[in-house]
Amino acid sequence: MRSRSFRSSLFACALLLPVLCAGPRPAAADNAASAERLRTFLTTPDVSADLFSQRMLDKIPLADLVGSRQSLFDTFGKLCAISPLRVHLLQHLDRGTIEFERGAVDVKVVLDGHGRIDELLFLNPIAMNGDITPAVRGILDLPGTVSLAVIDNGHLAEGARETEKTPIPNIESLSLLERVTRAVDAGRLDWNSAVPWRRAWSIEGSRILANWPDGHALTIRALTDFAVQNETSAVRALETILDEARLGDTAGDTAQSPVELCRRVEAMDKDGSLSVWHGPAVDLGWDRVSYKGGGNATTINHTMLLQSGQRRVCLSATWKQPEGASALLFQAHVRTLAGALLKQTSGCIAPNS
Secondary structure, three states: OOOHHHHHHHHHHHHOHHHHOOOOOOOOOOHHHHHHHHHHHHHOOOOOHHHEOHHHHHHOOHHHHHHHHHHHHHHHOOEEEEOOOEEEOOOOEEEEEEEEOOEEEEEEEEEOOOOOEEEEEEEEEEEOOOOOHHHHHHHHOOOOEEEEEEEEOOEEEEEEOOOOOEEOOOOHHHHHHHHHHHHHHOOOOOOOOEEEOOHHHOOOOOOOOOOOOOOOEEEHHHHHHHHHOOOHHHHHHHHHHHHHOOOOOOOOOOEEOHHHHHHHHHHHHHHOOOOOOOHHHOOOOOOEEEEEEEEOOOEEEEEEEEEEOOEEEEEEEEEEOOOOOOHHHHHHHHHHHHHHHHOOOOOOOOOOO
């Protein structure tokens, strides 16, 4: 059970971020510096107030910060590792995952202009105590309709409507990748072939390639990597390349069940095509993650093949969400289950850091 100080300080700050932690955003902090400050906070017996900005201490007193740290240890056991913090340029913060003996917690860190911790948020706690039932229930109890399959080394470990077909937004990019792979296997395309970009392929609103220079070449592999991440301009480019090469076999049905999606992701995993994007399973500690997801305002799917040693687990969940529901809520529950599946027994999976 988490202590009251744990709930009322850092988690409250996370839930009420615009109110409790609002203020001028500094430039994006150097993530090495953020990681060093975080490590100091978690490992120093006597935490100094100099580690934090005055603004942070005005919101959460030092005693509460230290108490919250102890609550982490009480809840999840000893510190195992801190994942490399990644700079999030849009939000001007560094984010990563802290792994403990019996769980993991996402962390977000912001430093002020003097290198002091100005914001420190612990989010999405994942208990790893051998029981995945609470994580499964967290997904199945969401409002709306959920279909779920967890296939552990070939056996259905958890399921709910696992064979029920649902039209999946953006699943066409998976079908497209399957078509490209078949063309490569047949010797009609090459992953390393460079293709000059055409302005006609650029789609307004496309995240990366909307303004890609005309004539600037990308390989077939690069285009498929972008397509896996639902980059619409890359999808259009590959569709054109396939059509012009008369490699236009059928794209497949967009209505898919979790079991079918697991089968397709398993089949595509052989060359690592889906391992460029980890989705909700990023930084959880799996040796390898192959991921494909898609969604719109009404339906979301997350499908991932999770591998650690000889263990291969496919997790596929589709949510037909009610109006106004948060996609981030679904993503957090899927991440919790992916983390719980990794460590169904206690113990550090990485060296102490």
